[in-house]
Amino acid sequence: MKKRWAAALVCALALLAGFPARGAESSGKSAPQSGVTLNVYNWGEYISSGQDDTMDVNAEFTKRTGIRVNYTTFEDNESLYSKLAGGGASYDVIFPSDYMVAKLIREKLVRKLDFGNIPNYQYIDREYRGLVYDPKNEYSVPYAWGVVGIFYNKKYVKEKVDSWKILWDQKYAGKILMFDNPRDAFGIAQKALGFSYNSTDPAEWNAAADLLEQQKPLVQAYVMDQIFNKMSSGEAWLAPYYAGDAATLVSDNPDIGFAIPEKEGTNFFVDAMCVPSSAGHPKEAEAYINFLCEPDVAAANMEAVGYSTPESEAKKLLPEETQNNPIIYPSEETLKNSETFVDLPDDTALLVDTLWAQVKMGSSGDTGTLIAVLAGFLAVYIAIVIRKKIKRKRELG
């Protein structure tokens, strides 16, 4: 009996000791051993992963180079940032969006790339090089881009959707969805007011917050992924979201339309690939970035993901209807008025966080309700106590 327990314990310890290595070898069993495992950190559902006979990009990379990939995913830029800044995790390739790239550069959390190792950078179109977040093109390689627009249900929304202001229309009260993240939500109010996304003027941010508070009674919910279900079931009629998800939405419910408010302008965003300064394998990381820039790989990824590619060569490999889809590849005129998020200075960022919390949680008005509810409970409690006392008195008397 004793021996068996001892053996079990030894096994458990051995397993435990073997773990760091075990956790790392996550993919590519038949691959040539190069001994290196890249830690890749991308958005959730943002790569072609071999379902429905598409290309399994990570497995393909391992097959070609022998470098294994430990592929993990995040849900927003902020959690990527917190992981990178303090999480004790060492990543080799990350996929931050535009403003986060700028922030990471400013805080020296990403390293300069050696473009000698990324010859496929030649495929990236001119328009997507040297953008505001990385003006000298030293730190990042664009992976995908897109714009924000309004999804609407044609059955209920008959008018022409050409302004963000439709999200403030009383007619659609309770049928409007809004972004559940501050930059995208404020962005809509800012464009409705004609401001820049990247304003540092507190008055403009306050005005945008006021507008969002006015909108709040009309909003059904502040959501992200739930948009898909709420829109396709007809539970909600109007929702701003990323154009790259149009294919998903329309295929579920053909009544759903998409419009970009051209005059007011919209958000043009880029998700880029970077190598953190703490990366253990920068050379292999650059090889991975280079691999993702290969037109056939880029095309496979964009076909799976639905967003837009910054490579004309890759675009040519996509189905005709995707190439000519004005939702996924909007005209230059539409893009002319668009604006990219840049990293906000610290005091503005703090203001935005505070204002967003106010919008979401409600200001004094809601505190009033809370006090009323509490007072109600207190009154009921007191009434019960008094009744009991009276009852007891009667019983005694």
Next chain:
Amino acid sequence: MKAVSRVYAFLVYLFLYAPIAVLIVFSFNGSATMSRSVWGGFSLRWYRQLFGDRMLLQALENTLIIAVIAAAVSTVLGTAAAIGIGAMNKWVRRAVMNVTNFPMVNPDIVTGVSLMLLFVAAARFLGGVSLGMTSLILAHITFCLPYVILSVMPKLRQMDPNLYEAAQDLGCAPFPAFFKVVLPEIAPGVVTGLIMAFTLSIDDFVISYFTSGTTQTLPIFIYSMTRKRVSPEINALSTLLFAAVILLLLIINFRVARDTKGGAKTAKGGESL
């Protein structure tokens, strides 16, 4: 009155199980996309995709490995600790129990952040290794421990303390006496603790989120899908997990029922002697 209580019980179970029923139904949804709301006919496509999704299976594998190890280790440690605590005098025992209960009432996020800070410091000390599987397992053992202790303690109290001494009086060495006399007595508590630790470990999100480093568990993987949409593969996976848990519970219940029946018989036989 009886009708009211019946309706009430029905409502309680409806609220408990309706979401699971919806999830199971929609895991068979054949709709071309990932809707919860549009029914596209019966299909097994999500089950097929589930078994072809390497990332998801990897996350599931990590979660299960962590849960098994964390549950096993914390059960062993927790049982030993409970026995130690049980042997203390009253005041010390109370003080120690308060200390062990504290992590349970502590919000997960505080535990998560503090463990992360500790692990990051330790990793730096060890020369900049990345957090990962090891730190996750350590964190899970940490937060499972109090639950194991809490579920073993009452069984220890119920046990007659003289049993162990009697076994030794009859010539049993301390270790065999523990395994043959004490452990069978407290086994229900130990098993409860084990199952509790296992389930807690499987569905923990907050603490794992902070201590995971470059390893991904299933809850974190699902959460990372929220910008696009949570794939119905997750419905399929949850259905399978639910079925597995039901099966496990059924087996345990059948075994318990059989054992009590058998136990009752021998007790009767003893009496007739």
